[in-house]
Amino acid sequence: MAEHWHAALELLLSDEAPGDGRRGRRTERALRAAIRSGRIPPGTRLPSSRDLAGQAGVARGTVTAAYRQLTAEGYVRTRPGSGTFVAAAVPPAGTTPTEPPPDPAPAFAFDLRTGIPALSEFPRAAWSSAAKRALTALPDSALAYPDTSGLPALRSELAAYLGRVRGVAAASEGVLITHGAAEALALLAQSLRDEGHRRIAVEDPCYPGQVDILSGNGLEAVPIPVDESGIDVGALRRSGCRAVVVTSAHQYPLGVVLSPERRHALLDWAARDDALIIEDDYDAEHRYDRPAVAALQGLAPDRVAYVGTVSKTLAPALRLGWLVGPSRYHRSALRRKELLNRGGSVIDHATFATFLRDGGHDRHLSRTRRKYRRRRDALVEALAAHLPGWRPTGVAAGLHVVVRLPPGTDDSALAARMAGAGVNVIALSRYMRTAAAPFPGLVVSYAANTPDRLRAAVDLMARTYRTATA
Template sequence: MADSGTSFGPEILLSLSPQADAPLWVQLESALRDAVRSGHLAPGQRLPASRVLAADLGVSRRLVVDVYEQLTAEGYLTARPGSGTWVSDLATQADSGRAAADRPETHAPRWDMRPGVPSLAHFPRRQWRRVWLSALSGAGDADLGYPHAGGDPRLREAVAAYLTRTRGVAATAESTLICAGFTQGLDLLCRTLRARGATTVALEDPGLPHRAPVIRRAGLTPLPIPVDADGLVVDALPDRGVDAVLTTPAHQFPTGAVLAPHRREALLAWAGRRGAVVLEDDYDGEFRFDRRAIGALQGLAPDCVIYLGSTSKTLAPALRLGWLVTPSAFVEALITEKFLADHGTAALEQLALAEMITSGAYDRHIRQSRTRYKLQREALEAAVRRHHLPLRLTGVPAGVQTLATLPKGLDSDSLVRRAAAMGIAFDSVTRYQLAPDRPARSLVIGYGNITPHGIDQAMAALARIMKAGPTA
């Protein structure tokens, strides 16, 4: 048995047993989690450095680092750059309310496998603090006035250069506009299209559930178009009555399909015949693992494709920073809509992101994230095999989620509910369908905001749930 009294650094007592059935990382994770829940580790308590705890317990430092990262993702711990790992101030508060059935939405799942969520624990806090403070100290008096509704020229130039270099977008500073994330970008586009006489926007089905309400709110009609293994079914687009189509060609959400070359050609030909606009949502184009990512559709036809992107997957959704690259005919109208919406995006955050991009720190973070998500995707594939789960992962290996199909006789909606009761959070495909199929036989599983060890634990628990039968 390995005991830790932590010979150097904060003193905590932990015991691990190599003879136990549970792996050492499971034992350590459970011991720390229980210590936080019980109050033996109080909010604000500093933990030993990973190398110190690893030495005391006789385990690898990597094991301790992975456990710390998992408990940070779950909200039990918090990492303070340059200062170590601490018990979260909210940890025991959140845990004390776990039995309150009337407030289940306030509690983080034990295993967060919700799709579309990046690794929140790996937000580059130190780099962001550095560039934000640099932006603050370097900002002139004029920079502290009302921001330009189209975005700060320095960020517009930096984003345009980045997208041209990495995604093959035909972008200039003048054609690139800054907004508060994808959702606001879509809203601004829909309002601009409606003012130009548009009535209908086609969109992929399945797809993100908030897109149709945004389209309706702008006075337009959403028209669902099916998706198959080659992406958007272009032949299903009507020849008349559709003014724009919203698509995710690099990595369809949630099926993981890539828009095939013949479909790309057909879609642009359709838009040219119709005089329609293609709205390209490139939400995670940087994260392709098996090969270099497909370039943006916009680069092939910048006069009829409007490109949308954001930092929600590359950095964190909380930043609310996004961009549009648009034909010149839309620029002034979009700037007007943005001004009426919020008078412009916060200036210091724009300046910070501009410096992060131009300094190379943004590229470095994306490369590190790509490696991390590749390993987590591989961990999911391995866990599915190891625990003999009847799941078939579909789509290309990319992004932070995958579609997993179930065999006949299993209903994904029921499985999601049963898994949630055990602390595993993922989705049924029905959440993303405008016209849900019955019975539903696909899960949408995220692997971005969970460690490889956490993935294995979650899949082991899911295997037990599925083995227990549909009525368990």
């Protein structure tokens, strides 16, 4: 088995492009991909850390950290005295490896992964009330096959809401209700592919699941650096791409805001190059010390496709998103959605329309903003008290904080060590498309934990860090 694995590992590593990151990260990615694809079957005994380090040409500690990370994610299991084995059940092929999959039995004392709001704050009573009122008001005819664009009442409410809250310029007929933001991005990628695009620019760092959607729909993702002012528009021009995905209001994951100068430069690039900007406005409702900047779409509706979702405000399980795009992309996306699923759930659309119209959404956001701000403050204060060398970066917004670690820290190895201690955080380097992150960091979510739990998590992180660096 070991001889077979040694040969297989060389083949796996050869699939990784030489410029695609450090050797240690390439080894981790190769192992993960091979397990998920089934090339390494469940129950397979993996090489010892010493043997694998020799094969991969990395330090043994790097392999140990990779094994810890894969263990934390549920891909492998360690049997004392026997070795490391591929788990009997692993995430299926085709799902995104961005973050550890949810475990029915919590594997971490403190789960600080990103992307999940405080699910316990979901307004169950208000939503149920809205659902009852919406269903009572729906005529029988509305229960037939739906309008592919989405329930007209919801499109009208959303157009008004987005115009009021985000400065989006859209009439109700220009709004397409989607199955979450993921479907909106997939529909746009397919439309771009139909137009002849083969490459699309993405921010670096960015959400890896975004890249998976783009590549899964036939587009090569080209990374463009992000700094404290947002995406580097000069590098974007030099890339030759004629489409880009940006998180301009609150860059994911760095948390910076696209500067006014970069906003104007980006819009100028789109106009000059006849290009499309896809604006992923994933969490603009969550601002704690300043108003959110207006959406880019309102400045150039013919050049910007606006994508939004309730996954960060209400719950991902609702699978409600929307797309407001230039007319030619709207028509193309609508045709594809008609072929794909003929629209969404009329009852869910009617419920959300009622929830918006009656002020339930505004009241929910007002309440959760206060809670999230207190939780963010508690996290930042605890870091200052227990880990003063760790510096939070980005604006006070969203559901997460990027923590800048001391220079020279291996953030991937540290995240693996934290996972072993029971704290689930994500290394900033895992969001990078190029070789190195702008700085070593951890991406830490605070939304789903109370202030007391966040303080306890930081205490455990500090003790784990001190032990690692002693």
